[in-house]
Amino acid sequence: METDRPDGHQSESQKNPMFQIFFILLEVTIVILYGIFVEFHYDPVDPNLPWTEEPQTEFVTGYPVLQDISVMMFVGFGFLMTFLRTHSWSAVGFNFILTVVVFQMYILYSGFWSRCVSDDHWDLKIQVGIETLVTAFYCCASILISFGGVIGKLNLFQLLVMAFIEACFYSLNEAIVFEKIHIEDIGGSITIHTFGAYFGLSVAFIISPKQTKGHPKNSSNYNSNLFAMIGTLFLWMYWPSFNCFLALNPEDRIRSVINTLLALTGSTTAVFITSSFFKKGKLNMEDVLNATLAGGVCVGSSADQIVYPFAALFVGYFAGFISCIGFERLSGFLQRKVGLYDTCGINNLHGMPGVFGGIFSAIFIGALTEDTLGFRVEDRFEGRTASEQGGLQMAGLGITLGIAIVTGIITGCILKLGCFKGPTDLFEDQVFWEMEEHQISNGYIPATTREIITEGIELPEKRHKKHRHDKEAE
Amino acid sequence: METDRPDGHQSESQKNPMFQIFFILLEVTIVILYGIFVEFHYDPVDPNLPWTEEPQTEFVTGYPVLQDISVMMFVGFGFLMTFLRTHSWSAVGFNFILTVVVFQMYILYSGFWSRCVSDDHWDLKIQVGIETLVTAFYCCASILISFGGVIGKLNLFQLLVMAFIEACFYSLNEAIVFEKIHIEDIGGSITIHTFGAYFGLSVAFIISPKQTKGHPKNSSNYNSNLFAMIGTLFLWMYWPSFNCFLALNPEDRIRSVINTLLALTGSTTAVFITSSFFKKGKLNMEDVLNATLAGGVCVGSSADQIVYPFAALFVGYFAGFISCIGFERLSGFLQRKVGLYDTCGINNLHGMPGVFGGIFSAIFIGALTEDTLGFRVEDRFEGRTASEQGGLQMAGLGITLGIAIVTGIITGCILKLGCFKGPTDLFEDQVFWEMEEHQISNGYIPATTREIITEGIELPEKRHKKHRHDKEAE
Amino acid sequence: METDRPDGHQSESQKNPMFQIFFILLEVTIVILYGIFVEFHYDPVDPNLPWTEEPQTEFVTGYPVLQDISVMMFVGFGFLMTFLRTHSWSAVGFNFILTVVVFQMYILYSGFWSRCVSDDHWDLKIQVGIETLVTAFYCCASILISFGGVIGKLNLFQLLVMAFIEACFYSLNEAIVFEKIHIEDIGGSITIHTFGAYFGLSVAFIISPKQTKGHPKNSSNYNSNLFAMIGTLFLWMYWPSFNCFLALNPEDRIRSVINTLLALTGSTTAVFITSSFFKKGKLNMEDVLNATLAGGVCVGSSADQIVYPFAALFVGYFAGFISCIGFERLSGFLQRKVGLYDTCGINNLHGMPGVFGGIFSAIFIGALTEDTLGFRVEDRFEGRTASEQGGLQMAGLGITLGIAIVTGIITGCILKLGCFKGPTDLFEDQVFWEMEEHQISNGYIPATTREIITEGIELPEKRHKKHRHDKEAE
Incomplete structure (x- = not known):
């Protein structure tokens, strides 16, 4: 009976000083590499000289959008995962540290890979501006999606190593599909959601222990679902910012915002309808917390390409519908038949809607004509025709899936190595957090x-x- | 005793497939009408051509304000209503779906009515830009206010039907008072708050069953009030965005922001003082959660008209004071004497402060002179004098009250029809949400x-x- | 046993009508002084005349940043302090009213002191624009930091009096160090954090009763820490807004944003590593909730001066490390040896990082050369050399510490006067809030x-x- 006491939980890393050594070495390396390679996009300016327009435009068009995306990372993803009633602290806490470390690492990784992939800019210095910060958060999003697939089953050491590897290949894939293949993916259905989901699912497939099946702590309670709703709503509300930042011009930005909002309203209504069919008229909170967001995922690759509002609505309905079916039926099927344990259902929220988002972008772009656009299609895509660009979209999707699955499986195998000593108890905060008895006695079983x-x-x-x-x- | 078990709760819509049929038909109609009538304000532009200034100005002045207002709808209203300890999921979940559906419908309704009311623009296409999205959220606000009056007493089918009807008449009223009568109502004291409150109160008066009186679940607990505080604070903080968007120029916008903030500080201090008188020195959380916001409601119609900061403070004090008295005394009186059960006290937070906001706007506008303004008053109001415009404000208020009450009563009668089969248990999440026993065992009675x-x-x-x-x- | 019943808690102010009298007099004075002295920065403009650029620039560069800072005050500070499991309502409620009242008072105080200190502008009118609102929130931040040191040990009357006095001296100190000494302190390490922390610690030292030691209610529970995490994350995410607003030009603003973000990532990683050393591999939620923010505090004075990104990272590591050591060791030491009871650990989060932030600013500014800046250092600092400006930074830090400690001790003595009748029970919401039994039965002990x-x-x-x-x- 003693193991029921919080003190009975042995600490993970106590037995594993390698965690602290790895983390310290990582940070020391980061600060040294920043010292050598990273500089500001803007140097200080003499306050007596007249201003230039450019930095003010960068600030006013970029900063509010950056802040929305930042909220999506820390509060959105962090609280979405608090639904696990005995793992809420780890959900929001590990989400916090993973975002921070990936943010630091991405700036170096992306600087490295973009120089490796492209030939034209061999300036060794990496310049950091608002756009760098936004793309760093995009990388965080991808890693946090993967985190959703394995949450509760890995300790912080394993998660950091996973993030260390994944951010590297995320940046490589990003450099390949954007700078070599030249796909269009403004909101990252392909590069962010598909990559993060299938990397995470591959890791989850390898590392999930047998006890995951029907684990009593892999569940929510009344308040933990309310906390999760904070995450869902901030993701929903700020998704237009996520999908509009990289637009080429303000017109495209505004259209991306509207398309994303319409797609989200579509997926939300689809989920409320679909969920009520599965639950005999009642609603399932898991569907509402997750599948309502599928419209934002699915419209991501084409938010700036869609030229008719009803098409965005349709993408949303479709995404919400398949995502809801995924939560209600497919997840259980994959658990029983394939042994794939996906804690947050990332296949349903990010995986399938992401892949369909890539396919939709190929279709929408392939269908663009001079008539719908108002100017030559080739002017939009640096000389490529609509069908050529559509084909590139599919190629980018295939390459992303390939890199994600292969590197995910390898990462999973690495994380199973003995040196990591996985958590002694699944979905349990007491393994990772110092807790006194009075902290547990309320709101925690x-x-x-x-x-x-x-x-x-x-x-x-x-x-x-x-x-x-x-x-x-x- | 079996009915205490969650499984004992019969599902509402299980018995009522009309809910799903209605919802599907509504969405199919919406997507078809969007296909025919709705287009983007901005078409795609050739990226090789030079930019125009206009869309960037629309984005940088509009988008951050839009996002604040979006947070007010989903998190603000949604969490404000989670104070009901056995109805928090429905509060935030139904708030979510109602906002989404009203957002979709408003764009069609407002396009329709504004063409009916005005003669000059008979272009059939409805163009969607940032301003359309903001005014759509204004409509959502009005419907969510009404939701606050009936929450816990209607099922989701009834709420959707209510929103379907209310959004229609909200848009009609908006078209009449703005395009025919030409009132000034930047923050919607009249068109949003007064309309939503008295429509909702009319519905609540008709549909509230006898059991509402002293219902044990019509109450809060320690954590549910903390969740509600999230809603209150986001409403408070982003209210300046709500009240400034429609300003004619940046000067008016900044003044609207400051006036709204000052009015909110006024109502907040008034509530803390007034509440402590009623509770013998203690504070009442219900007052703090709600009446603190009354300043934002009351200053809504005149946020851009007030030319002295102390006047905004005074409006806030007054609004906070009457709203607090409403919560402490008037609500109980109306329950006992009139049989009006107003779950969230919308009469106190939106009704009375909204009506007084309209009256204040008539007074403030009527008192404007060339001296206080710095230019001719007629230049401000398209040729009308200050007292003429003041009279129009009162006319707009009267028309709004009339339409809201009449259509609200009719809607209430429709919702009592047998085909809707109201909820079997009031203020109870288990009627609407699939809940497992372990989800209930913590934080839920x-x-x-x-x-x-x-x-x-x-x-x-x-x-x-x-x-x-x-x-x-x- | 009867005192365990909620009704058994006697109300503070019931016995003390002076609270209500003080509060009403304060508000009446405020509204009268606003009527005499306060006016808008922008008057209404004739809508028929062409626009000027200036107000639009003020709005688009200022308003989104203002709103972020507003969220930091109400949600950030408010929820950060909800970790006290029987004092969460007071944390977020008193935080609310204190912010509001200080906001009102600061505009008057700062207008008064800046006229006293400087000679050149003797216009009696105080003009309110976006910048006034932001600096008012800065003052609120300082008072809320002090509130963190005394929360649970003072009643609302005492807190209002404390805020009344502190806001006065905060404004005086601000006027002295900015307008007389001309220090650089964009994010307020010195004027906001150091002032607020040492004023609050001085008050806490004087007023903390003996029972504070090991008080059973000075503690958290599972859900209260999750609520606190909402506060932490919004402070973290919006800290770049806090540290960038006062930048002289957009280039400096963007650099302030990046430096603040990097410093925050540094402190966050440092805390996760350091905390795991103290807790034998586990993490301590108190450290994660607080010390992760130390980077934002410490980089405050030099966010616009740092010209190498790695330097910001380093400041963050250092701040997170000392702050975490403070929470793990120094707080306990000060309690045992000095009798200093610091409820939220403001010495660790704001005090020490603030002082080091001031010292770092002296070092960074002192080290600036024409080489690193790209132009003459004297052009930056109105003719002063780098080392002269570095010396002024230290002078400003010393003066701030002196004023804060002296006025804090005096304020503490005033608050111990018999007329205030401190709370009958520490860290207890029932003393201040009307609570029914069903509100207490869940989530509250x-x-x-x-x-x-x-x-x-x-x-x-x-x-x-x-x-x-x-x-x-x-």
Whole structure:
């Protein structure tokens, strides 16, 4: 019975000083490389000289959008995953540190790979401006999606190593598909969502232990779902910022915003309808927390290309529908038949909608004509025709899937190495966080065995009965 | 006793497939009408041509304000209503779907009515830009205010039908008072708050069942009030965005921001003082959650007209004071004497402050002179004098009240029709949401009878006593 | 035993009508002084005349940043302090009213002192624009930091009086160090954080009663820490806005944003590493909630001066490291040896990082050369050399510390006067808020004695055992 006490939980990293050594070495390397390679896009300016227009435009068009995207990373992804009732601290805490470390690493990785891939700019210095910060958060999004597939099953050491590897290949893939293949992917259906989802699913497939199946702590409670709703709503509201930043001009930006909003309204209505079919008229909170966002994922690659508003609505309906079916049916099927345990259902929210987003972008771009655009299609795509660009979209999707799955499987195998010593208990905050008894006594069920969970906290009804028993006993 | 079990709750819509049929038909109609009538304000532009200034100005002046208003809808209104301890999921979830559906519908409704009312623009296409999105959220605000009056007493089918009807008449009223009567109402004290509140109160008056009186679940708990505080604060902080968007020029916008902030500080201080008088020195969380916002409501119609900062402060004090008295005394009086059950107190937060906001706007506008303005008053109001415009404000207020109350009563009667089958249990999430027992066991009291509520979760004190009893029994 | 009942808690201000009298007089004075002295920066403009560029620039560069800072005040500081499990309502509620009242007062105070200190502008009117609002929120930040040191130990009357005095001296200090000494302090390491922290610590040192030591309610629980995480994350994400607003030009603003973000990533990683050393591999939520923000505090004075990105990272590592050591070791030491009870650890989060931030600014500015800047250093600092400006930074830090500590001690003595009648119970919401029993029964432990806390809510394990006892008893 002693293991039920919080103190009974042995600390992960206590047994593993390699975690701290790895983390310190990583940060020392980062600060040294920043010292050598990273500089500001803008140097200080003499305040007595007249201003130039450019930095003000960069600030006013970029900064509010950057801040929205920042909220999506820390509050959006962080709180979305707090639905795990005994893993909420780790959800928001590990989400926090992973975002921060990936942000630091991406600036170096992307500077490295973009120089390797392209031939024309061999300036060794990496210049950091608002756009660099936004693309760094895009990389964080991809890694946090993968985190959603493995949350509860890896310790922080393993997560950091996963992020270290994944951010590297994310940046490589990004450099290949944008700078070599020249795909259009403004909101990252392909490069962010598809990559993150299938990398994460590959890792999850390799590392999920048998106990994951029907684990009693892989579940939510009343308040944890309300906390998760904070994450869902901030992701939903700021998704237009996520999908519009890279637009070539303000007209495209505004259209990206509207298309993203319409797609999100489409997926949200589709989910409320679909969920009520599966639950005999009731709604399932898991669907509402997740699948409502599928429209934003699916419209990502084509938010700036869609020229009719109803098409964005349609993409949203479709994405919400398949995502909801994924949560209600496909996840269970994959668990039973394939043994794929996907904690947050990233295949349903990011994987399938991301792949379909890539396919839709190929279709929408392939269907562009001088008539719909108002100018020559080749002027839009640096000389390529609509069907050529459509084909490149599919090529980019294929390459992304390939790199994500292969590197994901390799990463999973690395994380199973003995030196990492996975968590002793799944989906459990006490393994990672110092907790005193009074911190646990409210809003947290410190059960470590299935037996106690099954018995559960006594409902008033039971207590009522017991009360009568007590009286009789008296 | 079996009905205490979550499974015992029969699903609303299970018995009512008309809900799903209605919802699907609505969405199919919307996407078809979007296909025919809705287009983007900006078409794609050739990236090789030089930019125009206009869309960038629209983006940088409009988008950050739009995003603030979006947060007010989803997080602000959504979490404000989570104070109901056994209805928090429905509060935030139904708020979510209602906002989304009204957003979709408003763009069609407003396009339709503005063409009916005005004679000059008979272009059939509805162009969507940033301003359209903001005014769509204004409509959502009005419907969400009405939702606050009936929350817990209607099922999702009824709420959707209510939103379907209300959004139609909201748009009609908006078209009449702005395009025919030409009132000034930048922050919508009249068109948004007064309309939403009195429509909602009319519906609530008709549909509230007898059991609403003193219903044990129409109440909050410690954490549900903290969640509600998230809603309150985001509404408070972003209210300046709500009240400034429609300003004619940047000077008016900045003044609207400052006036709204000052009015909100006024209402907040007034509430803390007034509440402490009613509670013998203590504070009442319901007052703090709601009445603190009354300043933003009340200054809405005149945020861009007020030319002295102290006047905005005064409006805030007044609004906070009457709103707080409303929550402490008027709500109870209306329940006892009139049988009006207003779940969130929308009469106190939106109704009375909205009506007074309209009256204040008439006074402030009527008092404008060339001296205070710095230019001719007629130049401001398209040739009308200050007192003429003041009269129009009162006319707009009267028309809005009339349309809201009449259509609200009719809507209430429609919602009582047998085909809607209202909820089997009031203020209860389990009626609408699939819940497993472990989700309920924490942070949620699944009581359905008053008896259990009265006994409540055992306080340590009681448990302490029982412990002794147990020992004695041993 | 009766005192355990919520009703048993006597209301603070019930016995003290002076609270209400003070508050009403304060507000009446404020509205009168606003009427006499405060006017808008922009008057209404004739809508028929062409626009000027200036107000639009003020709006688009200022308003989104203002809104971020507003969120930091109300949600950031407010929720950060909800970690106290029986004081969450007071944390977020008192934070709310203090911010509002200080916001109102600062505009008057700063207008007064800046006229006293400088000779050149004797226009009696105080003009309010976006910048005034931002600097008012800066003052709020300083007072809220002090609030963090005394939360749970003062009633609302005492807090209002503290804010009334502190805002006065904050404004005086601000006028002295900016307008007389001409220090550089864009993000307020010196004027905001150091001032607020050492004023608050001085007050806390004087007023903390003996019972503070090891008080059972000075603690958190599972959900209260999740609410606190909302505060932490919004502070973290919007800190770049806090540190960039006052930049002289857009280039400096963008650099301030990047430096602040990098410093925050540095402190966050440093805290996760350092905390895991103290807790044998586990993490401490208190460290993660607070010390992760130290980078933003410490880089505040030099966010626009740092010309190498790695330097910002380094500042962050250092700040996170000392802040984490402060939470793990120094706080306990100061409690035991000095009797300094610092509820939220403001010395660790704002005090030490603030002082080091001032010192770093002296070093960074002192090290600036024409080579690193690209233009003459004297052009940057109105004719002063780098070392002269570095010396002024240290002078400003010293003056700020002196004013904060002296006025803080005096304020503490005033607050101990009998007329204020401090709270009857520490860290307890029931003293200040009307609470019904059903509001307490969930998510709140209404214990007033150590005994009950020690026994705590029964863990399932205990209940399990008791259940068997009950059965045996039967």
